Amino acid sequence: MSRPISVTRSRRVPFFDYPALFAEHERAYLEIFREVLHRGAYIMQRDLVEFEVNLANYCGVKFAFGVADGTSALIIALKLADIGDGDEVIVPSHTFVATAAAVHHAGGIPVLCDCGPDHMMDVESARRLVNSRTRAVMPVQLNGRTCDMDEVGIFAKEYRLKIVEDSCQALGAKFSGKHAGTFGVAGTFSFYPAKTLGCFGDGGAVIVNDDKSAEIVRQLRDHGRGTDGKVHRFGHNARLDNIQAAILNFKLQRHEGYVARRRKLADIYCCRLREIDSILLPPAPGSEEKRFDVFQNFEIEAYERERLREHLANRGIGTILQWGGSMIHQFDDLKLKSFAPYAEEMSSRYLMLPMHHLLSDDDVHYICDEIEKFYGNS
Numbered sequence: 001m002s003r004p005i006s007v008t009r010s011r012r013v014p015f016f017d018y019p020a021l022f023a024e025h026e027r028a029y030l031e032i033f034r035e036v037l038h039r040g041a042y043i044m045q046r047d048l049v050e051f052e053v054n055l056a057n058y059c060g061v062k063f064a065f066g067v068a069d070g071t072s073a074l075i076i077a078l079k080l081a082d083i084g085d086g087d088e089v090i091v092p093s094h095t096f097v098a099t100a101a102a103v104h105h106a107g108g109i110p111v112l113c114d115c116g117p118d119h120m121m122d123v124e125s126a127r128r129l130v131n132s133r134t135r136a137v138m139p140v141q142l143n144g145r146t147c148d149m150d151e152v153g154i155f156a157k158e159y160r161l162k163i164v165e166d167s168c169q170a171l172g173a174k175f176s177g178k179h180a181g182t183f184g185v186a187g188t189f190s191f192y193p194a195k196t197l198g199c200f201g202d203g204g205a206v207i208v209n210d211d212k213s214a215e216i217v218r219q220l221r222d223h224g225r226g227t228d229g230k231v232h233r234f235g236h237n238a239r240l241d242n243i244q245a246a247i248l249n250f251k252l253q254r255h256e257g258y259v260a261r262r263r264k265l266a267d268i269y270c271c272r273l274r275e276i277d278s279i280l281l282p283p284a285p286g287s288e289e290k291r292f293d294v295f296q297n298f299e300i301e302a303y304e305r306e307r308l309r310e311h312l313a314n315r316g317i318g319t320i321l322q323w324g325g326s327m328i329h330q331f332d333d334l335k336l337k338s339f340a341p342y343a344e345e346m347s348s349r350y351l352m353l354p355m356h357h358l359l360s361d362d363d364v365h366y367i368c369d370e371i372e373k374f375y376g377n378s
Protein backbone atom coordinates (compact mmCIF):
# COMPACT_ATOMS: atom_id res chain seq x y z
CA MET A 1 0.00 0.00 0.00
CA SER A 2 1.49 3.29 -1.02
CA ARG A 3 1.13 6.38 1.08
CA PRO A 4 0.36 9.65 -0.63
CA ILE A 5 3.45 11.69 -1.15
CA SER A 6 3.11 14.96 0.61
CA VAL A 7 4.10 17.68 -1.78
CA THR A 8 5.45 20.71 0.04
CA ARG A 9 4.96 23.44 -2.47
CA SER A 10 7.51 26.08 -1.66
CA ARG A 11 6.27 29.63 -1.40
CA ARG A 12 7.06 32.12 -4.15
CA VAL A 13 7.04 35.85 -3.58
CA PRO A 14 7.79 37.73 -6.80
CA PHE A 15 8.93 41.32 -6.30
CA PHE A 16 5.75 42.59 -7.92
CA ASP A 17 2.75 40.74 -9.33
CA TYR A 18 1.43 42.65 -12.37
CA PRO A 19 -1.28 40.14 -13.46
CA ALA A 20 -2.68 40.15 -9.90
CA LEU A 21 -3.42 43.87 -10.24
CA PHE A 22 -6.07 43.16 -12.88
CA ALA A 23 -7.27 39.88 -11.38
CA GLU A 24 -8.02 41.58 -8.05
CA HIS A 25 -11.13 43.30 -9.45
CA GLU A 26 -11.40 41.79 -12.93
CA ARG A 27 -15.20 41.94 -13.18
CA ALA A 28 -15.40 45.54 -12.06
CA TYR A 29 -12.64 46.60 -14.47
CA LEU A 30 -14.28 44.86 -17.42
CA GLU A 31 -17.53 46.63 -16.60
CA ILE A 32 -15.72 50.00 -16.45
CA PHE A 33 -14.06 49.36 -19.85
CA ARG A 34 -17.38 48.35 -21.40
CA GLU A 35 -19.32 51.28 -20.02
CA VAL A 36 -16.73 53.97 -20.84
CA LEU A 37 -15.87 52.66 -24.31
CA HIS A 38 -19.57 52.29 -25.21
CA ARG A 39 -19.95 55.98 -24.47
CA GLY A 40 -17.03 56.72 -26.83
CA ALA A 41 -15.46 58.68 -24.00
CA TYR A 42 -11.77 58.58 -24.85
CA ILE A 43 -10.17 62.00 -24.30
CA MET A 44 -10.95 64.56 -21.56
CA GLN A 45 -14.45 63.31 -20.76
CA ARG A 46 -16.42 63.21 -17.54
CA ASP A 47 -14.43 60.32 -16.02
CA LEU A 48 -11.32 62.51 -16.15
CA VAL A 49 -13.15 65.48 -14.66
CA GLU A 50 -14.53 63.29 -11.85
CA PHE A 51 -11.12 61.84 -11.12
CA GLU A 52 -9.59 65.30 -10.99
CA VAL A 53 -12.19 66.48 -8.47
CA ASN A 54 -11.71 63.35 -6.35
CA LEU A 55 -7.93 63.59 -6.44
CA ALA A 56 -7.93 67.28 -5.50
CA ASN A 57 -10.26 66.53 -2.57
CA TYR A 58 -8.09 63.65 -1.46
CA CYS A 59 -4.99 65.88 -1.37
CA GLY A 60 -6.84 68.83 0.14
CA VAL A 61 -6.12 71.20 -2.78
CA LYS A 62 -8.29 73.18 -5.20
CA PHE A 63 -7.10 71.66 -8.48
CA ALA A 64 -5.80 68.40 -9.90
CA PHE A 65 -5.04 67.77 -13.58
CA GLY A 66 -4.62 64.32 -15.05
CA VAL A 67 -1.57 64.14 -17.32
CA ALA A 68 0.06 61.53 -19.53
CA ASP A 69 2.61 60.30 -16.97
CA GLY A 70 4.64 61.39 -13.97
CA THR A 71 7.45 62.73 -16.14
CA SER A 72 5.04 65.06 -17.98
CA ALA A 73 3.76 66.17 -14.57
CA LEU A 74 7.32 67.13 -13.60
CA ILE A 75 7.99 69.02 -16.85
CA ILE A 76 4.72 70.95 -16.48
CA ALA A 77 5.45 71.76 -12.81
CA LEU A 78 8.94 73.03 -13.71
CA LYS A 79 7.55 75.20 -16.50
CA LEU A 80 4.95 76.52 -14.08
CA ALA A 81 7.87 77.45 -11.80
CA ASP A 82 9.36 79.38 -14.75
CA ILE A 83 12.43 77.18 -14.99
CA GLY A 84 14.07 77.82 -18.34
CA ASP A 85 17.29 78.52 -20.16
CA GLY A 86 20.30 77.59 -18.07
CA ASP A 87 18.55 77.76 -14.70
CA GLU A 88 20.09 75.33 -12.22
CA VAL A 89 17.80 73.06 -10.25
CA ILE A 90 19.03 70.96 -7.34
CA VAL A 91 17.87 67.34 -7.52
CA PRO A 92 18.96 64.40 -5.33
CA SER A 93 21.11 61.79 -7.02
CA HIS A 94 19.02 58.97 -5.53
CA THR A 95 15.95 59.38 -7.73
CA PHE A 96 14.55 58.23 -11.04
CA VAL A 97 16.39 59.76 -14.00
CA ALA A 98 13.03 61.31 -14.98
CA THR A 99 13.44 63.94 -12.22
CA ALA A 100 16.64 65.23 -13.82
CA ALA A 101 15.37 64.69 -17.39
CA ALA A 102 12.34 66.87 -16.63
CA VAL A 103 14.66 69.72 -15.61
CA HIS A 104 16.61 69.25 -18.84
CA HIS A 105 13.47 69.24 -21.01
CA ALA A 106 12.17 72.37 -19.28
CA GLY A 107 15.43 74.03 -20.35
CA GLY A 108 17.22 73.91 -17.01
CA ILE A 109 20.32 72.18 -15.70
CA PRO A 110 19.96 69.48 -13.03
CA VAL A 111 22.63 69.58 -10.30
CA LEU A 112 22.78 66.53 -8.04
CA CYS A 113 22.93 66.53 -4.25
CA ASP A 114 23.28 63.72 -1.74
CA CYS A 115 20.81 61.71 0.31
CA GLY A 116 20.95 60.75 3.98
CA PRO A 117 20.57 57.37 5.74
CA ASP A 118 16.77 57.54 5.29
CA HIS A 119 17.44 57.93 1.54
CA MET A 120 15.79 61.38 1.36
CA MET A 121 17.49 64.53 0.06
CA ASP A 122 20.32 65.75 2.30
CA VAL A 123 19.72 69.48 2.55
CA GLU A 124 23.25 70.25 3.80
CA SER A 125 24.71 68.79 0.62
CA ALA A 126 22.24 70.85 -1.44
CA ARG A 127 23.49 74.01 0.28
CA ARG A 128 26.99 73.39 -1.09
CA LEU A 129 25.68 73.42 -4.66
CA VAL A 130 23.89 76.76 -4.63
CA ASN A 131 25.27 79.51 -6.86
CA SER A 132 23.92 82.58 -8.64
CA ARG A 133 22.19 80.47 -11.32
CA THR A 134 20.33 78.23 -8.86
CA ARG A 135 16.56 78.77 -9.17
CA ALA A 136 14.81 75.79 -7.62
CA VAL A 137 15.12 72.69 -5.48
CA MET A 138 13.28 69.43 -6.13
CA PRO A 139 12.71 67.41 -2.98
CA VAL A 140 11.90 63.85 -4.06
CA GLN A 141 9.37 62.20 -1.76
CA LEU A 142 11.01 58.87 -2.31
CA ASN A 143 9.66 55.44 -1.38
CA GLY A 144 6.42 57.00 -0.15
CA ARG A 145 8.24 59.01 2.48
CA THR A 146 8.67 62.79 2.57
CA CYS A 147 11.84 64.81 2.96
CA ASP A 148 12.09 66.96 6.08
CA MET A 149 9.96 69.72 4.57
CA ASP A 150 10.75 72.12 7.44
CA GLU A 151 14.43 71.95 6.48
CA VAL A 152 13.70 72.16 2.76
CA GLY A 153 11.48 75.19 3.39
CA ILE A 154 14.15 77.01 5.38
CA PHE A 155 16.77 76.23 2.74
CA ALA A 156 14.55 77.42 -0.13
CA LYS A 157 13.68 80.62 1.69
CA GLU A 158 17.30 81.37 2.55
CA TYR A 159 18.34 81.30 -1.14
CA ARG A 160 14.97 82.35 -2.57
CA LEU A 161 14.57 79.08 -4.47
CA LYS A 162 11.32 77.69 -5.75
CA ILE A 163 10.26 74.27 -4.47
CA VAL A 164 9.09 71.81 -7.13
CA GLU A 165 8.19 68.51 -5.46
CA ASP A 166 8.72 65.19 -7.15
CA SER A 167 5.96 63.49 -5.17
CA CYS A 168 5.47 60.83 -7.86
CA GLN A 169 6.01 58.04 -5.31
CA ALA A 170 4.12 59.60 -2.45
CA LEU A 171 0.38 59.99 -3.00
CA GLY A 172 -1.14 60.11 0.48
CA ALA A 173 2.14 60.63 2.34
CA LYS A 174 2.15 63.51 4.82
CA PHE A 175 4.56 65.76 6.66
CA SER A 176 3.17 67.66 9.67
CA GLY A 177 -0.31 66.66 8.50
CA LYS A 178 0.17 68.21 5.02
CA HIS A 179 0.00 66.05 1.91
CA ALA A 180 3.08 65.38 -0.20
CA GLY A 181 2.70 67.54 -3.28
CA THR A 182 1.38 70.59 -1.43
CA PHE A 183 4.67 72.16 -0.31
CA GLY A 184 5.83 73.98 -3.42
CA VAL A 185 4.77 75.42 -6.75
CA ALA A 186 2.94 72.21 -7.65
CA GLY A 187 2.71 68.54 -6.72
CA THR A 188 3.33 65.73 -9.18
CA PHE A 189 2.09 62.12 -9.21
CA SER A 190 2.72 59.04 -11.30
CA PHE A 191 0.15 56.30 -11.85
CA TYR A 192 2.63 53.85 -13.37
CA PRO A 193 1.15 50.39 -12.64
CA ALA A 194 3.53 49.59 -9.77
CA LYS A 195 2.90 52.87 -8.00
CA THR A 196 0.69 52.85 -4.88
CA LEU A 197 -2.15 54.10 -7.07
CA GLY A 198 -1.46 52.55 -10.46
CA CYS A 199 -3.45 52.44 -13.69
CA PHE A 200 -3.17 49.99 -16.61
CA GLY A 201 -0.50 51.92 -18.48
CA ASP A 202 1.07 55.33 -18.05
CA GLY A 203 -0.63 58.11 -16.14
CA GLY A 204 0.11 61.06 -13.90
CA ALA A 205 -1.26 64.21 -12.31
CA VAL A 206 -0.31 67.74 -11.29
CA ILE A 207 -1.93 69.39 -8.26
CA VAL A 208 -2.02 73.16 -7.59
CA ASN A 209 -3.91 75.39 -5.21
CA ASP A 210 -4.54 78.71 -7.01
CA ASP A 211 -6.55 79.71 -10.06
CA LYS A 212 -3.69 81.28 -11.97
CA SER A 213 -1.45 78.19 -11.71
CA ALA A 214 -4.42 76.00 -12.59
CA GLU A 215 -4.97 77.85 -15.85
CA ILE A 216 -1.30 77.50 -16.82
CA VAL A 217 -1.26 73.75 -16.05
CA ARG A 218 -4.51 73.32 -17.98
CA GLN A 219 -2.88 74.97 -21.00
CA LEU A 220 0.45 73.18 -20.74
CA ARG A 221 -1.11 69.71 -20.76
CA ASP A 222 -3.45 70.36 -23.72
CA HIS A 223 -1.72 72.17 -26.60
CA GLY A 224 -1.80 75.54 -24.86
CA ARG A 225 -5.60 75.67 -24.87
CA GLY A 226 -7.32 77.45 -21.99
CA THR A 227 -10.84 77.27 -20.62
CA ASP A 228 -11.90 79.71 -23.36
CA GLY A 229 -10.77 77.23 -26.03
CA LYS A 230 -8.13 79.65 -27.40
CA VAL A 231 -4.42 78.87 -27.62
CA HIS A 232 -2.41 81.01 -25.20
CA ARG A 233 1.04 79.39 -25.39
CA PHE A 234 2.75 76.40 -26.96
CA GLY A 235 1.70 73.48 -24.81
CA HIS A 236 2.14 69.73 -24.82
CA ASN A 237 -0.13 66.86 -25.67
CA ALA A 238 0.09 65.45 -22.16
CA ARG A 239 -3.46 64.43 -21.25
CA LEU A 240 -4.43 61.49 -19.07
CA ASP A 241 -6.52 59.00 -21.08
CA ASN A 242 -10.15 59.05 -20.00
CA ILE A 243 -10.25 55.25 -19.69
CA GLN A 244 -7.30 55.34 -17.29
CA ALA A 245 -9.05 58.08 -15.31
CA ALA A 246 -12.11 55.83 -14.98
CA ILE A 247 -9.93 53.03 -13.60
CA LEU A 248 -8.16 55.46 -11.26
CA ASN A 249 -11.51 56.75 -9.98
CA PHE A 250 -12.37 53.20 -8.94
CA LYS A 251 -8.98 52.64 -7.30
CA LEU A 252 -8.68 56.02 -5.59
CA GLN A 253 -11.64 55.05 -3.37
CA ARG A 254 -9.54 52.10 -2.19
CA HIS A 255 -6.26 53.96 -1.84
CA GLU A 256 -6.49 54.44 1.93
CA GLY A 257 -6.90 50.68 2.23
CA TYR A 258 -3.83 50.05 0.05
CA VAL A 259 -1.81 52.43 2.21
CA ALA A 260 -2.99 50.83 5.46
CA ARG A 261 -2.02 47.42 4.11
CA ARG A 262 1.46 48.63 3.10
CA ARG A 263 2.01 50.17 6.51
CA LYS A 264 1.01 46.91 8.20
CA LEU A 265 3.52 44.99 6.07
CA ALA A 266 6.23 47.59 6.77
CA ASP A 267 5.51 47.13 10.46
CA ILE A 268 6.10 43.39 10.19
CA TYR A 269 9.37 43.93 8.32
CA CYS A 270 10.54 46.46 10.90
CA CYS A 271 9.63 44.33 13.92
CA ARG A 272 11.17 41.21 12.49
CA LEU A 273 14.39 42.67 11.08
CA ARG A 274 15.34 45.39 13.52
CA GLU A 275 17.78 43.23 15.50
CA ILE A 276 19.88 42.35 12.46
CA ASP A 277 23.03 44.48 12.48
CA SER A 278 23.82 43.94 8.83
CA ILE A 279 20.62 45.68 7.74
CA LEU A 280 19.58 49.32 7.88
CA LEU A 281 15.79 49.78 7.86
CA PRO A 282 13.62 52.78 7.04
CA PRO A 283 11.90 54.31 10.10
CA ALA A 284 8.94 52.14 11.14
CA PRO A 285 5.41 53.42 10.48
CA GLY A 286 4.26 55.65 13.31
CA SER A 287 7.75 55.99 14.77
CA GLU A 288 8.11 59.66 13.83
CA GLU A 289 5.84 62.44 14.94
CA LYS A 290 5.86 64.46 11.71
CA ARG A 291 5.78 61.81 9.05
CA PHE A 292 3.07 59.60 7.62
CA ASP A 293 4.73 57.24 5.12
CA VAL A 294 2.81 55.28 2.48
CA PHE A 295 5.65 52.81 1.81
CA GLN A 296 5.60 52.93 -1.97
CA ASN A 297 8.76 50.86 -1.58
CA PHE A 298 10.44 49.11 1.29
CA GLU A 299 14.04 50.06 0.67
CA ILE A 300 16.72 48.86 3.05
CA GLU A 301 20.51 48.81 3.10
CA ALA A 302 22.03 45.36 3.36
CA TYR A 303 25.61 44.28 3.79
CA GLU A 304 26.66 41.37 1.55
CA ARG A 305 23.76 42.44 -0.66
CA GLU A 306 24.57 40.30 -3.68
CA ARG A 307 24.83 37.11 -1.64
CA LEU A 308 21.61 37.98 0.20
CA ARG A 309 19.79 38.55 -3.11
CA GLU A 310 20.99 35.19 -4.38
CA HIS A 311 19.89 33.45 -1.17
CA LEU A 312 16.43 35.01 -1.47
CA ALA A 313 16.16 34.34 -5.22
CA ASN A 314 16.92 30.66 -4.59
CA ARG A 315 13.93 30.60 -2.25
CA GLY A 316 11.58 32.23 -4.75
CA ILE A 317 11.79 35.74 -3.32
CA GLY A 318 12.20 38.60 -5.79
CA THR A 319 14.15 41.73 -4.89
CA ILE A 320 15.03 44.77 -6.98
CA LEU A 321 17.66 47.50 -6.97
CA GLN A 322 15.87 50.77 -7.50
CA TRP A 323 16.86 52.52 -10.78
CA GLY A 324 18.49 49.28 -11.92
CA GLY A 325 21.30 49.73 -9.41
CA SER A 326 22.68 53.07 -10.64
CA MET A 327 22.14 56.50 -9.21
CA ILE A 328 22.02 59.45 -11.55
CA HIS A 329 25.49 60.73 -10.70
CA GLN A 330 26.81 57.35 -11.85
CA PHE A 331 25.53 57.77 -15.43
CA ASP A 332 28.78 59.21 -16.78
CA ASP A 333 27.29 60.01 -20.18
CA LEU A 334 24.97 62.58 -18.61
CA LYS A 335 28.02 64.54 -17.34
CA LEU A 336 26.17 66.05 -14.40
CA LYS A 337 27.58 68.17 -11.61
CA SER A 338 27.10 66.34 -8.32
CA PHE A 339 28.03 66.05 -4.67
CA ALA A 340 26.72 62.71 -3.42
CA PRO A 341 29.18 60.81 -1.18
CA TYR A 342 26.55 58.95 0.89
CA ALA A 343 24.58 57.92 -2.20
CA GLU A 344 27.82 56.67 -3.74
CA GLU A 345 28.67 54.63 -0.68
CA MET A 346 25.22 53.13 -0.18
CA SER A 347 24.85 52.23 -3.85
CA SER A 348 26.47 48.87 -3.02
CA ARG A 349 23.94 48.24 -0.21
CA TYR A 350 20.52 49.56 -1.22
CA LEU A 351 17.88 46.95 -1.89
CA MET A 352 14.09 46.81 -2.21
CA LEU A 353 12.11 43.98 -0.62
CA PRO A 354 8.64 43.03 -1.95
CA MET A 355 6.02 45.62 -0.92
CA HIS A 356 2.49 45.90 -2.33
CA HIS A 357 -1.03 45.62 -0.99
CA LEU A 358 -1.62 42.10 -2.32
CA LEU A 359 1.14 40.50 -0.24
CA SER A 360 0.01 38.46 2.76
CA ASP A 361 1.44 38.73 6.26
CA ASP A 362 2.77 35.20 5.76
CA ASP A 363 4.64 36.27 2.62
CA VAL A 364 6.47 38.92 4.61
CA HIS A 365 7.14 36.55 7.54
CA TYR A 366 8.58 34.06 5.06
CA ILE A 367 10.91 36.75 3.62
CA CYS A 368 11.99 37.73 7.14
CA ASP A 369 12.64 34.06 8.05
CA GLU A 370 14.93 33.75 5.06
CA ILE A 371 16.78 36.99 5.80
CA GLU A 372 17.29 35.86 9.40
CA LYS A 373 18.59 32.50 8.19
CA PHE A 374 20.99 34.20 5.79
CA TYR A 375 22.60 36.48 8.36
CA GLY A 376 22.40 33.84 11.11
CA ASN A 377 24.42 31.43 8.98
CA SER A 378 26.86 33.81 7.43
Ligand SMILES: *Cc1c(COP(=O)(O)O)cnc(C)c1O
Pocket residue numbers: 069070071072095096098099140142166168169189190191192202203204
Ligand atom coordinates in the same frame (compact mmCIF):
# COMPACT_ATOMS: atom_id res chain seq x y z
C1 LIG B 1 7.67 56.96 -11.15
C2 LIG B 1 8.48 58.16 -10.92
C3 LIG B 1 8.45 59.29 -11.76
C4 LIG B 1 7.59 59.40 -13.00
O1 LIG B 1 7.51 58.29 -13.71
P1 LIG B 1 6.54 58.04 -14.96
O2 LIG B 1 6.96 56.69 -15.38
O3 LIG B 1 6.83 59.10 -15.96
O4 LIG B 1 5.11 58.09 -14.51
C5 LIG B 1 9.21 60.37 -11.41
N1 LIG B 1 9.99 60.38 -10.32
C6 LIG B 1 10.04 59.33 -9.48
C7 LIG B 1 10.87 59.42 -8.24
C8 LIG B 1 9.31 58.19 -9.77
O5 LIG B 1 9.40 57.13 -8.95
